[in-house]
Amino acid sequence: MKHCSFLLLTIMLFVTACSTKLSSENSTDRLTYKPLPRELQDDLRPAFDSVFYCVNAIPGCDLHSLMVIQNGKILYERYGMGHTSTELHTMWSATKTFTATAVGFAMQDGLLSLDTPVVRYLQDELPDTLSPYMQQMTLDHLLKMSSGWKGDIITNRIKGGEHFDAVRACLTAPFSHEPGTHWRYNNMDTYLAGVVVQKLTGKTLEAYLRDKLFSRIGVDTLCYDQDWRGFNTGAWGMHISTETLAKLGLFMLQKGAWEGEQVLDSAWFDRAMAVHIVQYTDAPDSDPRTEGNHLSDWKSGYCYQSWACHIPGSVRADGMWGQYAIVLPDKNAVIAMTTICSDREAQLRAIWEHVYPHL
Numbered sequence: 001m002k003h004c005s006f007l008l009l010t011i012m013l014f015v016t017a018c019s020t021k022l023s024s025e026n027s028t029d030r031l032t033y034k035p036l037p038r039e040l041q042d043d044l045r046p047a048f049d050s051v052f053y054c055v056n057a058i059p060g061c062d063l064h065s066l067m068v069i070q071n072g073k074i075l076y077e078r079y080g081m082g083h084t085s086t087e088l089h090t091m092w093s094a095t096k097t098f099t100a101t102a103v104g105f106a107m108q109d110g111l112l113s114l115d116t117p118v119v120r121y122l123q124d125e126l127p128d129t130l131s132p133y134m135q136q137m138t139l140d141h142l143l144k145m146s147s148g149w150k151g152d153i154i155t156n157r158i159k160g161g162e163h164f165d166a167v168r169a170c171l172t173a174p175f176s177h178e179p180g181t182h183w184r185y186n187n188m189d190t191y192l193a194g195v196v197v198q199k200l201t202g203k204t205l206e207a208y209l210r211d212k213l214f215s216r217i218g219v220d221t222l223c224y225d226q227d228w229r230g231f232n233t234g235a236w237g238m239h240i241s242t243e244t245l246a247k248l249g250l251f252m253l254q255k256g257a258w259e260g261e262q263v264l265d266s267a268w269f270d271r272a273m274a275v276h277i278v279q280y281t282d283a284p285d286s287d288p289r290t291e292g293n294h295l296s297d298w299k300s301g302y303c304y305q306s307w308a309c310h311i312p313g314s315v316r317a318d319g320m321w322g323q324y325a326i327v328l329p330d331k332n333a334v335i336a337m338t339t340i341c342s343d344r345e346a347q348l349r350a351i352w353e354h355v356y357p358h359l
Contacts, residue, residue, distance in 0.1 A: 030215065031210060031214055031215055031219060031221075032215075032218065032220055033218055033219065033220035033221070034217075035243070036069065036072075036074050036246070036247065036250070037074070038073065038074045038075075038077075039073040039074070039075055040074070040075060040076065040077070041075045041076065044068075044075060044076055044358055045076065047355070047358050048068060048076045048078070048354065048355055048358070049078065050350070050354040051066055051351060051354050051355060052066070052080065054349075054350040054354065055339055055341060055347055055350055056080075058341060058343050060342065061339065061340065061342075062080060062339065062340050062341070063080050063337070063338075063339045064079065064080050064083040064087075064089065064242075064338040064340065065077070065078070065079045065080065065083055065085075065087075065089075065242040065336070065337065065338045066335075066336070066337050067242050067243065067335070067336040067337075068333065068334075068335050068336075068355060068359075069246055069249070069250055069333060069334040069335075069336075070331065070332060070333040071332055071333075072250065072254075074246075077242075079242075083338075085241065085242065085243065086221070087241060087242075088221065088222065088223065088239040088240060088241060089239065089240065089241070089242065089323060089338045090237075090238075090239055090319075090323075091236070091237075091238045091239065091240060091245070091319050091323050092236050092319035092320040092321060092323060093187075093235065093236055093319045093320055094238075094317040094318060094319035094323040094324070095190075095233075095234070095236050095237055095238040095319070096190045096235055096236075096305040096306075096317070097248060097252075097305050097306045097317035097325070098209060098213075098238055098248065098317075099190050099193060099197075099205060099235070099305060100143055100190075100272055100304045100305035101209070101213060101248070101251075101264070101272075102205050102208055102209055102212070102213075103143065103193055103196075103197055103304075104256075104264055104265075104268040104269075104272060105208070105209075105212040105213070105264060106196075106197045106200055106201060106208075107268065108264060108265050108268065111197075111200040111201065112196065112197075113139075114138060114140040114143070114271075115138050115139075115140055116138060117135060117136060118137050118138060118139060118142065118192065118196060119135060121196045121199060121200060122167070122196065122199060125167050125168065125171065125199075126171065127168060127171055127172055130171065131175060133148055133175045133179055134171060134175075136178075136179055137179040138179070138180075139193055139196065140180075140276075141179040141180050141189075142189040142190070142192055142193040143189070143193060143272075143276075143304040143305055144183070144276040144277045144302055144303070144304060145184060145185055145189050145305075146179060146180050146181065146182060146183055146184070146189075147179055147184075147186060147188065147189045147192075148175045148177040148178055148179040148180070148181065148182065148184075149170075149173050149174070149176070149184070149186055149189075150173070150174045150175060150176040151176075151186070152186050152187050152188050153173055153188070154166045154169050154187070154188055154191060155188075155235070155236075157169075158227045158228070158233060161228075162228070163228045164228065165229065166191065166227050166228075166229070166231070167192070167195055167229070167231075170188050170191065170192045173188065183277045183278065183279050183302055185279075187235035187236065188235075189235075190234045190235035190305060191231075191233060191234045192234075193234065193305075194231065194232060194234025194235075195231050195234070198231055198232065204224070204226070204230070204231070204232045205224065205231075205232035206222070206223075206224040206232050212263075212264075213251070213263070213264075214244075216258055216261075217247045217250075217251060217258055217263075218247070219240070219244045219247065221240075221241070222239060222240045222244065223238075223239045224238050224239065225237025225238075236319075242336050242337075242338055243336075245317070245323065245325050245336045245338070246334055246336035248317060248325050249317070249327050249334035249335075249336060250334050251263075251264075252269060252272075252273065252306075252315070252327045253327050253328075253329060253332070253333075253334055255269040255270070256268060256269055271304070272303060272304040272305075272306070273303050273304075273306070273315050273327070274303060275300070275302065275303055275308050276303060276304070277301065277302050278299075278301055279298065279299060279301070279302055296310040297309050297310050297316075297345075297348050303315050306318070309326065309348075311328070311330065311356075312330075313329045314326065314327060314328050314329065314330070315327050321340050321341060321342070322337065322338065322339030322340065322341045322344060322347050323337070323338045323339075324336065324337045324338075324347075324348075324351075326351065328356070328359070331356070333359050335351055335355055337351070
């Protein structure tokens, strides 16, 4: 138990810090914070506070923050002991949804097509020989986690600070399936999609998103890990506040509209928030969307770098240990949560039982 407590403390300290090689674009010179409107509902607080009691009752778990937005206004927010509204949380894989959004902006800018082979955008990175599967891989394959690569061979090396060419490693990685035929969660898919955006724009993902997204939705503070070559890691490594995470969810809910302006084409969200592939083809024949089966939040299909929830039409950005931006079109609502907890099912169950019914 002592060893587990020490490991958990280590993770908690890591989660709240900016780690690895960080982007130098942390200046807030061009960005101005603009808070979301707040219309806090005291009558809902007892029910929503229950999420804290449920999650913190799980051994080794700590709920850092919970924010609920409906009809464009924050109606509830709370921060756990030792955590604040300005804290930059490590997003882990919730970072992936930001990367997909960057792809959407690059598509809107006419820089890329989702159905064009990725290697056409990486001509100056190509090895002498390419496998047939690598030659046919597209951004669509990468965004829905269906690259077909045998496994992830870059994440631990990048996180370890190793000086190596992660792009070349991706381009020469072995395959186990033809692209597009099988879902397999893989950081390499998101990393390479992010590299394509960075190569085509001539900017890091952080700089591009600052210009295209963060400056429009009123985000002023963030930082973002880079690999040895200076590419933002794409699949993880963004450090932002809970409100910034919630703003991403609201941007998705509003299909790219913000304060009366269509910042990103709504057609992008029609595609990005649609289910493209089923995660577990070997699952039991019973309907994974069965009401009350919260495990189905990981079986209801995968969108573009976001997960479909068991409630039809809902999607979420989802990071390890529990960072969520849950988009609920049926309630015109967004729920953002940051935790440190290994019981992911219990975290979401607390949301479905104590928040969703009251919206």
